[in-house]
Amino acid sequence: xxxxxxxxxxxxxxxxxxxxxxxxxxxxxxxxxxxxxxxxxxxxxxxxxxxxxxxxxxxxxxxxxxxxxxxxxxxxxxxxxxxxxxxxxxxxxxxxxxxxxxxxxxxxxxxxxxxxxxxxxxxxxxxxxxxxxxxxxxxxxxxxxxxxxxxxxxxxxxxxxxxxxxxxxxxxxxxxxxxxxxxxxxxxxxxxxxxxxxxxxxxxxxxxxxxxxxxxxxxxxxxxxxxxxxxxxxxxxxxxxxxxxxxxxxxxxxxxxxxxxxxxxxxxxxxxxxxxxxxxxxxxxxxxxxxxxxxxxxxxxxxxxxxxxxxxxxxxxxxxxxxxxxxxxxxxxxxxxxxxxxxxxxxxxxxxxxxxxxxxxxxxxxxxxxxxxxxxxxxxxxxxxxxxxxxxxxxxxxxxxxxxxxxxxxxxxxxxxxxxxxxxxxxxxxxxxxxxxxxxxxxxxxxxxxxxxxxxxxxxxxxxxxxxxxxxxxxxxxxxxxxxxxxxxxxxxxxxxxxxxxxxxxxxxxxxxxxxxxxxxxxxxxxxxxxxxxxxxxxxxxxxxxxxxxxxxxxxxxxxxxxxxxxxxxxxxxxxxxxxxxxxxxxxxxxxxxxxxxxxxxxxxxxxxxxxxxxxxxxxxxxxxxxxxxxxxxxxxxxxxxxxxxxxxxxxxxxxxxxxxxxxxxxxxxxxxxxxxxxxxxxxxxxxxxxxxxxxxxxxxxxxxxxxxxxxxxxxxxxxxxxxxxxxxxxxxxxxxxxxxxxxxxxxxxxxxxxxxxxxxxxxxxxxxxxxxxxxxxxxxxxxxxxxxxxxxxxxxxxxxxxxxxxx
Numbered sequence: 085x086x087x088x089x090x091x092x093x094x095x096x097x098x099x100x101x102x103x104x105x106x107x108x109x110x111x112x113x114x115x116x117x118x119x120x121x122x123x124x125x126x127x128x129x130x131x132x133x134x135x136x137x138x139x140x141x142x143x144x145x146x147x148x149x150x151x152x153x154x155x156x157x158x159x160x161x162x163x164x165x166x167x168x169x170x171x172x173x174x175x176x177x178x179x180x181x182x183x184x185x186x187x188x189x190x191x192x193x194x195x196x197x198x199x200x201x202x203x204x205x206x207x208x209x210x211x212x213x214x215x216x217x218x219x220x221x222x223x224x225x226x227x228x229x230x231x232x233x234x235x236x237x238x239x240x241x242x243x244x245x246x247x248x249x250x251x252x253x254x255x256x257x258x259x260x261x262x263x264x265x266x267x268x269x270x271x272x273x274x275x276x277x278x279x280x281x282x283x284x285x286x287x288x289x290x291x292x293x294x295x296x297x298x299x300x301x302x303x304x305x306x307x308x309x310x311x312x313x314x315x316x317x318x319x320x321x322x323x324x325x326x327x328x329x330x331x332x333x334x335x336x337x338x339x340x341x342x343x344x345x346x347x348x349x350x351x352x353x354x355x356x357x358x359x360x361x362x363x364x365x366x367x368x369x370x371x372x373x374x375x376x377x378x379x380x381x382x383x384x385x386x387x388x389x390x391x392x393x394x395x396x397x398x399x400x401x402x403x404x405x406x407x408x409x410x411x412x413x414x415x416x417x418x419x420x421x422x423x424x425x426x427x428x429x430x431x432x433x434x435x436x437x438x439x440x441x442x443x444x445x446x447x448x449x450x451x452x453x454x455x456x457x458x459x460x461x462x463x464x465x466x467x468x469x470x471x472x473x474x475x476x477x478x479x480x481x482x483x484x485x486x487x488x489x490x491x492x493x494x495x496x497x498x499x500x501x502x503x504x505x506x507x508x509x510x511x512x513x514x515x516x517x518x519x520x521x522x523x524x525x526x527x528x529x530x531x532x533x534x535x536x537x538x539x540x541x542x543x544x545x546x547x548x549x550x551x552x553x554x555x556x557x558x559x560x561x562x563x564x565x566x567x568x569x570x571x572x573x574x575x576x577x578x579x580x581x582x583x584x585x586x587x588x589x590x591x592x593x594x595x596x597x598x599x600x601x602x603x604x605x606x607x608x609x610x611x612x613x614x615x616x617x618x619x620x621x622x623x624x625x626x627x628x629x630x631x632x633x634x635x636x637x638x639x640x641x642x643x644x645x646x647x648x649x650x651x652x653x654x655x656x657x658x659x660x661x662x663x664x665x666x667x668x669x670x671x672x673x674x675x676x677x678x679x680x681x682x683x684x685x686x687x688x689x690x691x692x693x694x695x696x697x698x699x700x701x702x703x704x705x706x707x708x709x710x711x712x713x714x715x716x717x718x719x720x721x722x723x724x725x726x727x728x729x730x731x732x733x734x735x736x737x738x739x740x741x742x743x744x745x746x747x748x749x750x751x752x753x754x755x756x757x758x759x760x761x762x763x764x765x766x767x768x769x770x771x772x773x774x775x776x777x778x779x780x781x782x783x784x785x786x787x788x789x790x791x792x793x794x795x796x797x798x799x800x801x802x803x804x805x806x807x808x809x810x811x812x813x814x815x816x817x818x819x820x821x822x823x824x825x826x827x828x829x830x831x832x833x834x835x836x837x838x839x840x841x842x843x844x845x846x847x848x849x850x851x852x853x854x855x856x857x858x859x860x861x862x863x864x865x866x867x868x869x870x871x872x873x874x875x876x877x878x879x880x881x882x883x884x885x886x887x888x889x890x891x892x
Contacts, residue, residue, distance in 0.1 A: 160533035162696055168531075169688035170603070172524035178516045178680035179670075185500070185512035186666040189272040192222065192478055192501040192546040192553075199479040202500065202543050205519065206483045209526030211541065213483040218556040219396050220478055221388045221403065222549050223471040225277035228413055230255040230341065232422055233287070235462035252463075253422040255415055259662045260370040264362040267506040267665035274504055276414055277471070278325070278342075279376035279549040280387070280403075284411035285468045286338040288315045289458035292427055294434065294441050295321055296328030296342075298851040301335060303437050304456065312336035314458050315465045317423055319345040321444075324629065324853025326377040329408045331851070339467040340412040343420035344373050347446020350652030355449050361663055365655030365672055369418040374503035374660045378550045379406045380853040383840035384633050385555030388475075390840055393560035394552075400475075406550075411469035417447065424452045426463055431456040480553045483541035485525060485534075487695065492537040492819065493568040494695045495641075496521070496687075497554060497631050498575050499547030503660045508669035510659065511547065513680060514578035514647070518543070520684035521691065537570060537695045544631050547576075554631035558639055565639050570823050571595075571694050572635035572643040575687055579669075579679045580657045581650030582607060584615055584686075587624035587856070589642035589826060589846070590707040596623060596644065598701070599689040606678045615686060627856030628848035637843045640827040642702070644690065648679045698815050699792040702822040704781035704892060708774060711885070714845065714858040715770050718866070722764070725866050759871030766878040773885040780892035788818050821892050828888035831880055835860055836873065844881050 160168075190198050199215050206213040232253040257276050261269040291311060294300040296318030304311060316332045320342055329340045346353045346367050354366050361368040383390050387407055388400040424447065434441035434454040445454050459465075481500070487493075498514035506512075522541055546552025558565060571592060586596050600616035607618050626636045632643035650657050655672035658664050674680055693701045791814055800808050830842040841847045841860075849857040850864055857863055861877035 158533075160528050160531050162692070164531075165528050165533060165692055165696060166602070166689060168528050169521075169524045169692055170685050172527050173520040173681045173684035173688070175677035175681045177523065178520055178684065179677040181516035181519045182508055182512055182669065182677070182680070183666055185515050186267065186506045186508045186669075188270065189274055189505045190500065190502055190507070191274055192549050193220065193476040195501060195545065196479055198500060199481050199543070199545065202481045202515075202519075203483075206481070206522055206541070209523050210529045211483040211485055211522055211526060213481060213541075216480045216482055216557065217477045218386070218394045218480075218546075218553065219475050220386045220394045220546055220549075220552050220556065221400070221473065221475050222546070222552070223277075223280060223473045225275045226470040226472050227468070228257055228275070228277065228470065229466065229468040230257060230413055230415065230419070231466045232426055233464050233466055249464075252426075255419040255423075256370075257372075257413065257415060257419065258370070259372055259416070260368070262362050262368075262663075265663065265665050265667040267504075267667060268662045270505045272505055273662060274374070276372045276374055277469075278329075278374065278412050278414060279503075280326070280378040280407040281329075281412045281469055281471055282408050282410055283469055283471045284339065285466075286315065286411060287464050287466045288313050288338050289461070289463070290315050290317055290423060290427060290465045291337075291431075291457045292316075292424065292434075292454065293318045293328075293332070293456075294437075295319055295323065296331065296340070297322050297440075298327075298331055299440070301331050303441070305335075307432055307437070307456075309431060309456055310458055313338055315339040315341065315467055317341040317343065317420065319343060319348070320373055321345075321348050323851060323855075324380045324848075325373075325375050325414075326379050326408070327381060327851055327853050329377050329410065329412050330379050333408055333410045337410065339410055339465075339469075341415060341420070341423065341465070341467065342373070342412065343415045343417050344371065345444065345446050346417055347444035349446070349656045352653065352656050353446060355446060361656070361658070361668065362671075367417070367656045368658060368661075368663050370416045371658045371661040371663050372414050372416045374414055376549050377408050377412050379408075380550070380628055381848045381850050382406045382838045384551040384628065385559065385840075386552055387550065389556075389559075391559060393556045395560075411467055413467060413469055421447065421450055421452065423465065424454070426459050427455040427457040428453040429455060430459055478545040478553055480545055480557055481543040482557075483522065485529065485539045485541075487535040487538040489537055491568045492570050492700075492823065493540060493565075494537055494570050494573070494691060495540045495542060495565075495635070496573045496691050497542035497544055498578075499544040499553065499631055501545050501548050501553075502664075503548055504662050504664060506662060506665035506668075508666050509580040509657060509664050509673060510577045513580065513669070513674070513683075514575040515543065516677075516680055517575050517578040517683045517687055520681070521688045524684070524688050525691075535692075535695045536698065538568075539691060539695050542631075547631055551628075551631055551633050555634040555638075558634035562639055565635075565641060566827065569635070569639065569641045570700060570819075572632055572641050573687065573690055573694070574630055574632040574643060574645040575647060575683065576630040576645065577647050577649070578683045578687075579648045579674045581648055581654045581673065582679060583649050583651050583654075584619040584646070585622075585624075585649050586644065586646045587626055588644040588646075589626060589636060590710040591642040591702040591704065591822070591826060592644050593623055593706050594703045595690050595693050595701050596646065597621075598693060599686050602689055603682055603685045606682055615682060625856035625858055626846045627852070627854050629854040633848070636826075637841050637847055640830040640843060642826045646683075646686065646690075648674075648683060697792075698795045699788050700819045700822045702788075702825070703785055704822065704825060705778070705785045707825065708778040708781040711777070711845070712771070712774050715767065715774065718859055718862045719767060721863055721866050722767075725869070726760070759875070763871045763874045763878070766875055769878060769882050770885065773882045773889070777885050777889040777892075780889040784818065784821060784892045787814075788822070791815050791818060824891055825888055828891055829884045831884065836864065844877075844884050 203213045233249045234252045236248045236250040291314045358366040360366045386394040387403040498518045544553035605618045635641040636643040847860040865874035
């Protein structure tokens with residue numbers, strides 16, 4: 085504020101020369117510095133001993149050594165922790181948790197009692213927990229109808245042209261109640277519907293669009309099949325359901341019907357002589373796959389709050405960027421039959437296209453010819469869908485085991501909500517597994533164990549709609565996660581069969597291999613086999629479709645997603661159906677719940693390996709190696725785009741590329757030849773940058789291996805604390821480099837047209853959703869023949885690779 089008028093603005097001060105208090109100033113300064121340095125060294129030694137290095141440090145009178153993490157002197161050694169994590173989980177307890185979670189409906193935002201139960205159960209295990217809420221925008225089903233209409237008669241006079249329509253078939257849009265399966269008859273069963281589907285009442289001719297992939301629609305366009313104003317019927321599979329609706333909407337279609345074709349069930353079908361569930365393992369004809377129709381590859385999370393958490397009072401944005409504007413409904417193949425038969429004889433057949441149209445078509449024996457249509461003018465479909473959109477709370481449950489190092493954190497999660505009353509596979513096999521993992525860690529806590537790194541456990545809500553609970557939590561805690569989060573481990577469908585599968589960031593491959601090698605497999609075809617021995621060892625790249633997405637693709641946290649899946653000869657898993665029930669799991673999915681126990685063992689060991697060994701169990705060299713493979717995939721894609729005859733893009737000369745113009749797509753014109761040449765040449769920059777990253781990664785991994793061996797030897801006496809301090813600081817430095825490596829591949833502006841996704845290496849495919857794309861900026865530029873944009877992304881990726889290399 086302004087000074088008072090009477091306050092002088094300038095004051096005169098006399099300064100007296102300082103008087104020397106000591107006659108020996110130089111000596112005093114020397115002593116002060118020496119004493120201060122000694123105190124600082126002792127303070128640093130204390131901080132490192134207590135915070136950076138080992139918790140529970142105490143003097144050991146037997147051999148004059150301090151205790152080190154994972155060694156004999158700890159109250160619970162790392163070896164003892166591993167034994168607890170292997171011995172504690174039981175099939176009986178997993179079955180108990182599964183039975184509770186599947187005993188009633190738990191749709192997102194309608195499961196507060198389950199959130200409270202989960203929190204209280206975790207606290208019984210000895211793990212401090214809390215409930216965190218978000219206010220999210222989502223829909224609830226109100227009413228729906230799907231009917232096949234035929235023109236019965238027409239009356240004409242000079243003034244009118246009216247027609248009478250009759251209902252040829254009315255879809256039930258329900259699933260049968262089965263006497264053997266109690267879940268199928270629960271009063272609180274949830275109707276069949278799509279999350280984020282648009283309300284609407286539309287009528288139009290029907291067109292069969294195969295799986296509804298981008299390429300399927302392109303095939304229809306090339307075949308001059310009329311799409312505008314029509315209703316699409318597509319089979320589930322291939323890509324995320326919301327993207328099937330998105331492309332139909334873009335092409336002017338007015339509605340979408342989705343059904344599950346038994347042809348995708350492999351050998352386990354009624355056509356092959358097997359009985360349908362519940363009498364046999366084949367698909368129940370009335371089963372319906374619910375699910376979200378949100379545009380998953382554009383952005384997950386609350387569509388009204390992209391990039392920030394959905395807390396009360398925050399500004400809300402329009403949702404049209406991420407949700408459909410046309411209605412859609414899911415139906416059973418039993419309900420789909422009359423609609424598909426109405427197409428018989430109309431338009432081309434699936435066999436007139438390519439192998440992707442004829443594979444796994446499984447309803448020919450029911451009289452379906454798989455004609456594309458459209459149906460004639462006197463046969464139309466009426467699709468009515470009414471949804472109630474609301475903003476409602478949902479509840480994440482967060483449990484914490486505090487570790488010694490405050491800025492190194494491992495997050496472990498599973499979602500709790502389901503589209504149905506059951507959800508024995510999705511997600512509650514994972515919920516049962518997570519409970520057993522936490523119960524196991526609770527047993528270690530009772531013995532005095534404390535992890536080196538903090539472990540955060542999460543039971544997410546709202547995953548099924550759009551990864552809501554995890555995405556909003558990551559958006560809220562991003563600054564802390566950026567500084568502290570070492571890794572995220574996810575289990576969603578923990579068990580739906582006997583075959584192990586995994587997807588992960590390359591930094592974490594070693595963690596999966598080590599854990600699976602340490603757990604005995606229930607499948608003892610060869611006695612003594614581990615899970616690793618019975619698994620093919622393949623680890624997929626990270627895409628989307630579960631709660632790791634915000635961690636990996638938005639926050640740059642290396643992530644894992646694991647589970648046991650069903651094979652082609654195993655019982656059909658009724659995904660998002662009432663028949664994903666406790667009874668199905670007990671009889672077909674995992675009799676005896678033995679694979680639930682195995683999954684808990686694997687998941688617990690992975691968590692311990694990341695949270696409780698001194699040197700973080702990453703392998704930077706694996707990342708560099710895989711990145712080289714990803715660049716080769718880009719080159720393969722470019723070769724296919726330019727010409728099927730090109731064998732090696734990197735060897736193309738300018739003249740060769742110009743000559744290709746005649747045999748390539750018309751969109752590759754003479755004006756773009758120079759851009760193609762520049763792009764081909766620029767890919768060599770990525771190989772060069774990756775050589776630098778490989779060298780840095782190799783050195784870091786070798787350093788980490790040496791530090792790991794020295795830490796395991798545990799042979800530094802307590803009185804050699806400078807050596808202990810030096811070792812601790814070296815480990816700290818290596819761990820920090822590992823922790824930030826994944827962050828180097830984040831690009832602040834995000835991907836083209838979907839800026840929420842920040843990772844330049846991993847993202848869900850733009851038109852796949854579930855499946856992961858590598859170097860999406862490059863692959864999408866090649867798809868669109870935008871060579872200038874491809875060059876832009878080469879520069880961005882090169883900068884990220886070099887940033888990672890220099891950071892190591």
